[in-house]
Amino acid sequence: MRAGQRCLDLLDQCRTISQLKQIQSHLTVTAALYDPYASSKVITFAALNDHSHARLFFRHASLHCRTPFMCNTMIKSYVDMGQHHDALAFYRSAVAESLFLPNNYTFSFLLTACSQLGDGFSGACYHCLALRLGWVPYDFVRNGLIHMYVSCELVEAARRLFDECLHRDVIAWTALINGCFKCGKVDEARQLFDEMPVKNSVSWSAVIHGYAQVGLFAEALEMFKAMQNLEGVRMDHACVVGALTACAFLGALDQGRWIHAYLNRNRVEVDRILGTALIEMYAKCGVLEMAYRVFEETRDRDVYAFTALISGLSNHGRSEEAMGLFERMQYEGVVPNEVTFICVLSACSRMGLTDQGLMIFQTMREVHGVEPGVQHYGCLVDLLGRAGMLEEAKKVVEEMPMQPDSYVLGALLNACRVHGNANLGKEMVESIARKKLDHGGVHVLLSNIYASLNKWDEVVKVRKGMEDKGVQKVPGCSSIEVNGSVFEFVVGDRLFPFIDDVVETLHCINKHLKFVHLDKDEDNNYGEAP
Known part of the structure; x- marks a missing residue:
């Protein structure tokens, strides 16, 4: 028994699957592995590090060791691996073999799988089962149900469940707001946000990203500015990406520069997602040198970063550089996607590279496996x-x-x-x-x-x-950014009632003609938010 206990202590220090197998062998020899606690510790580590070993271990474990904890661990490991169909199949098999009854943790994993699959029917079945077993009042089960219905575009069902809740936390509010934006119910989403008793950075990000998703970029930028004036609410990645997307489509370069400066000033690591958003913002605003700089500074560049810069170069008449970047992309082993080929073919069209464009179109399916x-x-x-x-x-x-x-x-x-x-x-x-x-x-x-x-x-x-x-x-629409605010106007707009604003705007334009270059060597002093 002491040897078995020593092996269990070693499990806490285990770092590799090779070490786990050695400890498992000792536990088997000492018969300690028949203890459900020991089996649970082994399968927990295996599920995180070697899913195939976890499946094999569970299959050969004795019946009395297959506890609800072990079953839940296996379901969770399937979900974490993205094998959502397998997660649901494993649950059905375990229940059919009478191994366990689902508990609140089980429903959390099952609902996540249904959300990823968009399987609203199975999710509704699990909802009924959770009601029968009395698990729906638990916060994370209820929130999982709301998120599942939202992911399956069953917003009305999510709203009914939300309205029945006596204690709604910020997760439930945010999930429903996301669902409303996803289904195009923008006014309802905004009303929910305004009614929220407590808002955090996640809920603000949901609204900013939601507005950007449905193409209401001016509203997204307005919400971003309102968020900056709040104390205790920090910008997270989703919020920044949503704001940068709005800046890109509105041409709000000053606001985009300020966000970039904020990231540098607060030493926020620019990962692939943030890097791509910055590249797209600078490229669409015409500041291609900064787009290049961010591109070179972004670590682990993926297809989205390359595509954003190729698109920017192509759209601004620098098609030769776009084609060169496409060749570099392939040299670095980055596989182009559908959008990449649209940008490259557009560059060929603008340059008059007919033969090269035809060849690239042919290689889409034959070489890269992309169906035109x-x-x-x-x-x-x-x-x-x-x-x-x-x-x-x-x-x-x-x-x-x-x-x-x-x-x-x-x-x-x-x-x-x-x-x-x-x-x-x-x-x-x-x-x-x-x-x-x-x-x-x-x-x-x-x-x-x-x-x-x-x-x-x-x-x-x-x-x-x-x-x-x-x-x-449809009349043409133009926009101009002054002091961080974007003004849109179309043909036929009457400006003379706002002549004072126009004069002030012209003064501001004159002041902002020179670009402030973001240079990391200048003490990170980038000024205040516009």
Whole structure:
């Protein structure tokens, strides 16, 4: 017994699976392994370090050693490994063999598996079982149920469960807010947030990230600024990423610079996710040198970091550098994804690298195992169209394995405009109309084609047709950032009632013409939040 006890003490100092197997052998020889406590300690370590050994150990363990703790440990290990189907299958098998009855910890793991699988039916079944066994009042079971329903897009069920709760913690509030944003119920999500009695950084992040997710970037930035004025609430990764995403889409460079300075000032490690968000923000704001710097400083760069910089270079006319970065990406062993190929094909199109673009399109499936989607075909049509190969582009559209969307047909229509092919342009507009992808920009493109050929009668017909159909061109929208605030305006906005604001804005623009470079060697003095 003393030898067995010494082996159990050694388990607390065990560091490798090899050491575990030696200790397990001693426990077997001394018969101490038949003690449920000893078996539980062994399987706990094995589940964390070698899942296959844990499965083997459980299979051969004696029946009286297969305690609920061991069963829960196995279910949790399956969930942690991402093997959610196996987790549910193991639970069903254990219950069928009458090994244990689920407890509150069991439901926590099962509901996590259902959430990851989006299996609302199984989750509802476990909800019924938890009600029968009396585990629903436990906070983490109830919160797990709310999160499960939200993940399965069953927000109404989550809301009913939430409304029945007598004691709602911040986790329950935040889970429901996330669910409302996920289903597009933005007003309901904001109302829930405003009603929250206690808010922490996670709940603030949920709202900021939620607004960014649904494309309400100005609102996301407003919430981020409001959060900065609160004491005791620190920005976490999710909050920063959401704010940087909003800055990228709004072109709010000053605010983005301040966030970067905040990270440096507080010595926050810029991991792959933060690094990619910073690269995307600087790239979309046109500060490509800073995007490059952040890219080089980011450790363990993945496909998302490469793709963000390739996209920025391509969009700002530096296609040669984008192609060079794509080659470097492959040299470093980073596998490109679907978005990477969209960016690279766009760069080829802008540079007129027709042959290289065609070769890259062919290697997508053959070399990289990426199945081309409708956007890739759109890039291919644009590539051929810019090169004047209209018949080849039309053939691509006709032979696509999926229905062409407005982007694909619009790319061909734009090529018709550039090369003055009115007949094919008219054919494309009619095709777009038949597919109910009609919008004002399409008709304006056709009108411009006729205008470039001096066919003014046809221009009048197109414009008259727009009036008859009630089709209007969406006005252009522009934005400008001043003192950390983003102002948006469209064609036709009347500015004269706000002349004082305009004058003040012009003064502020004059003051902020010079960029403040983020240099780590300058004592990290980056100023206050804009």
